[in-house]
Amino acid sequence: MISQSSIDQVFETARVEEVIGDFVNLKKAGSNFKGLSPFSDERTPSFMVSPVKQIWKDFSTGKGGNVVAFLMEHEHFTYPEAIKYLAKKYNVEIEETQQSNEQKEAANERESLYLVNEFANEYFQKILHKTDQGKSIGLSYFKERGFTDETIKKFNLGYSLDDWQAFTDEALKKGYSIDYLEKTGLTIVKPDKHFDRFKGRVMFPIKSMSGRVLGFGGRILINDKKAAKYLNSPESDIYHKSKVLYGIYNAKQSIAKEDNCYLVEGYTDVIQFHQTGIKNVVSSSGTALTSEQIRLINRLTKNITVLFDGDAAGMRASLRGIDLILEQGMNVKVCSFPEGEDPDSFAKQNTLQELTLYLEENAKDFIQFKAGVLHEDSKDVPIKKAETVRDIVNSISKIPDRIKKEIYIQECARIMDISEEVLFSTLAQINKKDFQEQNKQFTKQQKAFEVIKHQQPVKKVDVQYVLERKIIEILLLYGNRVEDFEDLVLKENDKGDLILEPIIQQAKVFEKIYLDLQDDEMQFSNEQFKNLYYTIIDVLNQNPEFDLKMFINSVSQETANEITTILMEDERYSLDNWNRMNIYPKEKLNTVSQLVSETILSLRCFLIDQKVKEYQQETLHNKNDVNKNILEEVKDYSGLKMLLSRKLNRVL
Template sequence: MARIPKETVDQIIHHADIVEVVGDFVSLKKKGQNMWACCPFHHEKSPSFSVAPAKGLYKCFGCGKAGGVVQFIMDIEGTSYVEALKYLAKKYGIDVQEEEKTPEQQLAQNEKDSQFIVSNWAKDHYHQLLEHNEEGQSVGWSYLRQRGLNQTTIATFELGYSLDQWDDLLKAAEKAGYERKYLEKTGLVVVREDDNGQDTGRRYDRFRGRVMFPIHNVSGRVIGFGARTLKPHDKTAKYLNSPESEIYHKSDVLYGLYQARQAVRSEEQCYLVEGYLDVLSLHQGGVKNVVSTSGTSLTDGQIRLVKRYTDNVTVLYDGDAAGIRASLRGIDMLLEGGLNVRVVLFPDGDDPDSYIRKVGDQRFKDYLETASQDFIQFKTDLVSREAAHDPVKKAEAIREVLQSIAKVPDPIKRQVFLQQTSQTFGIDEQVIISEYNKLARQPAKPGSAGSSGNVSGGSGSGAPSPARATGSAPQTARLSPEEEAEALMYGASPEDLAGGGGEATEHLEPVPDVLERCEREVVRLLLLYSAQPLAPEVSVAQYLLEQLDDTTFKTSIYADMLHLCREELNQGRWPEVRTLIQHGRADIRSVVAELATEKYELSPNWTTHQIYVPRELDVLQPACDNAILRLNKVNVERELAVRLEALRNPTDEAEMMDNLQTIHLLKQMDNQLANLLGTVIPRLNG
């Protein structure tokens, strides 16, 4: 059967922005954290159709339609899963080649998987050297301590150290059974060549005598390394990165995003810095939503990566004027990508790492708040100062600012920026607008975020396509034959399609609503807060799944989802909404959308009037305990009812005594659970 390779599917979903896709069909307006519109699937006068950018899903609270970006195209266009993927691929310029997976392709996938495996092993090897090797402790550990990093930060980012030897990693890898070719393909080992470029047969470690910074992709897999030399007179580069490989493409990676992604989403803000140590120091200081380009120029791929999690970026500069000038083009790219960009400039001679160590965590956070300014205003002030007394330079400075404004997709923001530019330079606003319109009429470069259009002409985008499908959402419990075929195509097993998912779903029975609600609540907490910490190194997902280790869910769909969450965690991934909303089973997609969306948001006026309303995020431990205790109590009550019923028709005295003893124990457990529930704060959503 022809198929779209999984790598291509992942690429399509990675690039598909749900706000952008849905915005082609309806006019979305921001309200609170989400976007709202009148539903394209049924007639309504007031908006009940919600899009959650951070979660990558949509839901109509009127007709019930819900899902991720692929499901939206399936619903709106009435197409199959494969056709929806093709639609999105075409929109984002991604080439789709359906093909059988040949033995060669399978081999290529195996090669890629092997590179992931050897990279993860190397990360562990370097980390062990840092913690337990004499050289690692005296050189690597001392340096990290000198830079103010603590044990938690070192462990969170899995830092390591490479011995100052030519082939320590090579020997250790071969001893552990790893093939040389994968060490070479990942760049961990270098092939020594002669003057004619011929292989001499000798191999040596790329990284020697360096502190190691593992680079993770967004799912947490190690794909490469950054390394800092600690030799005082080393003639090699101060920082050395892994070369490009099948698994590492530096233009599509941001250092620290794996550790920062949850904070970026929850804070709706991403701080962008340049170096590894900037990320580490800020993260340790409580600024968790920070990522780094690792010293490379900003790329379109990195911008798209940020936009998956937030529309707001603050770039943190050191006080070096030359460095600021060099970075302006990258910020223009952020604007073109539709991001809201602010700038924080540190005192001359300081970078984010040195400044937070100088002033402390709280004063640093306060500085971020007070020193942050909009990028257009920042650039306007910068270039106007440089050209203050030179008319020619002043004209060029104005054009520089207008070129940045032309990158902004929002027409209202553009108008405000043009007014600010007019005031700053003391030039009539109509002259500024006239010059801007000349720039705006210039053809947009292929692959850019789109022409901004003239000030008087709005965004310049075409009218949205009309919705083609109407009607309410079917409440699907099983897959259609077409969905089954597609799910099998993308790796689902026949047991999965039959509603399986492992031993947890065997011998299921109809269950009362109260038990279903309890199981649903546990799954909801797992989905929404899986990566949130409850204690040091203990997340919500780890805590709940450990508590449920001996518990069998009775509701089929929640049993399947619990199993799915456990599998995701076992694979080193958080069971997140953005991932599970793309699942092959329609019923799972439907439940994920239902659990992850809320019709109402707390009004900001409560905060304005200083009325404190605790968020569920603030009381996660009690919420998790509450959910587990409620579930256990319902299960105890069910077993108690079964035992009491058995007393009515005992088969013999031994069975009756056994039931009586069990009933006594169950009643004790029930009372204990009731007492515990009385000490737990009730969950906030009822």
């Protein structure tokens, strides 16, 4: 268990915008930051981070909370793991008691898989550096590749002994379950035996964006035609190769800083580039590029430079991934190396300055590169040239931005020596075909929607819920502020009519709200708001120095999520950039007393309406015996509502 003092120190030190900035490319939006949601596929930012309140909100999925809640949602950390991650990031020493065997066994399955992978990662490194076989075979291989000791340790490179059961036996000896060893793919289990999947291979741990070991890649070092040269961990609950990029953990900060990501094919390409000094580089780990991998990069930058070998086959294979990148609305450049070279070998033979200069001079816009490669194959053959042009226009059709499309059409016309009119006509044909396909899909979805729409009645706005929610928001934001309030005292004038006489009184916001609700004997109808209301009032009473950040950290995750939703509700409108259109919303801070008064008055009006409706129902059920007292009550309530409405400047 982690001590409370350590947890408090972590919360005091951690900055939500810095932590989330490691995973999402955040841009300033007034006093907040905004970015693309890391929990959904979107092109318009709906993710907000508030440095002042130290909270975040994802309006596309409804998720939100503090810095720990983000790590638990995004990285699937447990609460203690999130605290440990933050402690490590901010160099905070934490006090922790030793876990018992029972506590270890109680860890959920996902966590058990992570623990097994972490053990394997440490084990393979130990074998590489501490055993004769590891040094003579594994370490020698890495040294031959030109990797320094610092680089080998930075990427946690390791070695699996050329022994059928060495790793598995050691893991079982340490108390790890064979079930989890099998589920991570580290051990292959047969009815009568079990053995190591990565026997006799150098090991490359594959990490998540936060640094957790998801799986491994292993390279065999002997010539065995029956064995694959590279072997990856199989799919598991924590490892999905289509959603992972090798090197993203080491590259994420550089990608965001440089606003560009180099995409290569293999593990050693990433490591060699990193060692040379170019750190914003990742690899698809030998798999075909996927939309999920592109979106992972899209959180950090809009710019991708695809790097690949100089051979023609490799170029054509990489061209297929370009359309996927374009579909995500990203900017693509392509750079190939001289024939016979790959990113690994080229980086090894050149200095940082030489490598940087080569990339700058040879990275071409995708349209120039694609036209060059395909044109080389089809020159002097009219039919092939026509196919090439259609192929290029098809790629251009994937681009969401219309201005970019037109510019690329013009560029294609220039390179391929063909009229723009023909290319625009071809683009229109492709777009029409795509539109028809999308229209079919839309029609199907609409039919499904119609069924749902007829089944579900339109939900009415719950006025009391909205007002109770607003009271909670006011207490959280301004509870301790001292304000001048204009109270209304009900009096009878000389003519015997009821009037509201204003009196100015000074009070704290939370005291004003509490006394008003108590005087009118108003109760919260929403149970969650009711509990939250009394908790906030109690904290404000006991602690004059109310700290919103610490309060959010002290409540349950469910309550924290609700608080975040309430506090960030107004922030979502800053996503629309109203200031660009010279529309400046009025700041609440200048009208807190008015906001409090209007909210309480509105709640009173609503409750009066509810009371009048109750009396109406009562008279409808007893038509022959209408109570005169009820009619008098209704008259009084109607008069009171008229007065309150005048104060609210509403027309009845």
